[in-house]
Amino acid sequence: MKQLECPFCKKTYALDLFQLFCSDCQEPLLVRSSVPFPKVRNEKSNPLDKYIDFLPIKKALHRFSLGEGNTPLLKLNRLMHKFNVPDLYAKNEMMNPTGSFKDRGTVIAVHNAVSLGIRNIGTVSTGNMAVSTAAYGARTGIKTYVLVSEDTSDEKIFSAALHGAILVKVKGDYGELFYKSLETGKKNHVYFINSVDPFRIEGYKVTAFEIWQQLGGQVPTHIFVPVSSGGHIIGLMKAFSELKQNKLTNRLPVFVGIQPKKASPITNAFLNGQSQITRIQKADSFAQSINNPAPPGGNCVLKWIKETNGHLLRVSDEEILKAQKKLASFEGLFGLPAAAAPLAGLFKWQAQNKLAPHHRIVLILTGAGFKNMAVLDRSQMPIYQTVLDDLDQMISQIGKNKEN
């Protein structure tokens, strides 16, 4: 029987998908690892099969899968040389089926829902998670509710709707909607797979396992990851902690969580030496996927970052925009602003003289840039115009201009 556990008071709970917060601490519960001596099944290629001992599923059901995971870990040679950065890698989570890391969590949660006989799922999301949940709901053939805030971009809403999800735009406080959805879910028997859902978080662990194996069984010195609700970084940290617990590694990476300046409640608490986050009045970053004023997993992130000597950094929207351009123009990687935040954080870290030659750094690129084209600064993108007959001349002139 699967058990959940509060990361604060350690109280355990029998599994109930409609009771996912500690009744004492009010914090999100996590899945308690249950297999005593988990093994990596290297003979398997599907990550759900390969890491099944570490996951809260009995059997990977490929009919629920869209082929999530097995994403590339790319060495970023050109950025390293240009900016004098030590060993640098990108874990490209943008290459998941719906273009973001969310898919890794959704597939585990959907397995769980179906195994418990639940036929209605849902999520509260500003974008990536909505699309991901809608896609897996379609693949699995279960009714899917997607609750979005009023201001969600049409692009994101319509792709979720195309998957057949039932879309509800909700007017009101987005932080409250998160908790309200769980209440509504309990009443109407809809399992809301939200950002800090314990099973979603279990899915994110696989990214960490892959990094570890892609580095030949080594742990990087640092992992830079954007932080919004906290669910993603909690999953990654939990994975490395489980590797260590099972003696598959003897050390943990240093996690550096990145938040946008205009939406950094966890980083604020960290820098002010507080043990609890305070929700901010209005999150106002253009990096929509990490523009979170009240991260439900914030206190857990804060606690774990402190316990493992990790760090939390704030970066400005301008720094994110510059990093987005650098990733695209030096490495061919076009990410959402949130996906570029780790590189912005790395440059900040470097400016603070915190990089050493022996460091081996992994940036987690969370979501594909195509998913929100509206945020790009188009004034910086000159486009030449010509007619067919003048093409030779124009190419020749551009070629002579060494600025290009």
Added chain:
Amino acid sequence: MKQLECPFCKKTYALDLFQLFCSDCQEPLLVRSSVPFPKVRNEKSNPLDKYIDFLPIKKALHRFSLGEGNTPLLKLNRLMHKFNVPDLYAKNEMMNPTGSFKDRGTVIAVHNAVSLGIRNIGTVSTGNMAVSTAAYGARTGIKTYVLVSEDTSDEKIFSAALHGAILVKVKGDYGELFYKSLETGKKNHVYFINSVDPFRIEGYKVTAFEIWQQLGGQVPTHIFVPVSSGGHIIGLMKAFSELKQNKLTNRLPVFVGIQPKKASPITNAFLNGQSQITRIQKADSFAQSINNPAPPGGNCVLKWIKETNGHLLRVSDEEILKAQKKLASFEGLFGLPAAAAPLAGLFKWQAQNKLAPHHRIVLILTGAGFKNMAVLDRSQMPIYQTVLDDLDQMISQIGKNKEN
């Protein structure tokens, strides 16, 4: 020394990146396979390493790669059951680094360019190929020109520009621009990796090799693939032919090429029993990536389809739109219209009673739907609206409505 060969007159050519068409037949040249007994290196996981014996590269340089390939082959259980279709799979090429199959070709062409000391590449594209070439140009650190037609959507142009490509919007006939670019390229020493570039085509072979291995060393009975310039299907067909030639399989799949009714010059020739295509005056399909009035590889496609008892089908834009919705809502796969064209073709095929229970069909999904959201029919996507306080009631009502 690599050699090129005309698929019509079989004349061979020493490699010259500025001479890629047969001087007699005016048809695009193909790479002549050179390794006598090619082997699949199953101990390798990167597809460029795994299939290197079949590819025109000496060594896979991972610093030029973005992790293309290794895409999932998904069984489409829900579509099969709902529409009474035999064994059906989707090869999800949307999961390539820039969201389309083009990446597989670009990486091989870039290897080739660099190995020959060429420092300027380019492409003529309405979209996917532009982004792909720009991304790999950035990753490799070489100057990249992207020539686009006037009417290319801003979304596609700006993501190529973000990669640092030099963008030129060219007013004039798009079919002529293709040939004009090669002329300009020769004059200005820019290798234009266009749609039927022989090295690009070599990259597409890998998709076929993966399908064959993902089916346990079996060849599907049918492959449905959208056809535009012809480069993609030529690569896929060439791959199976090489497998057969090397006795790795004893039969070829039946290829079914799909074109939109409003842009079907190859299918027109096929259905009219002609041996040469006639360019159409105006291609007018909403499926931009396959809206090609003058496919440069059209005659080769026509010849090979006839020789192998393949087929070419026309589908309407409305049929494509319906198939796009079905892929998304039954299987969680959101593709560009071009990516949905094969499923539209399959339904047409079924209506013609051409499916048999023993068939094993693979649909090639070419490009991710996020790349062009403008084409979706938004009137068909109802969105509920409510305020936070009324959420319970709304979800309860929707739940009772069995239509959803």
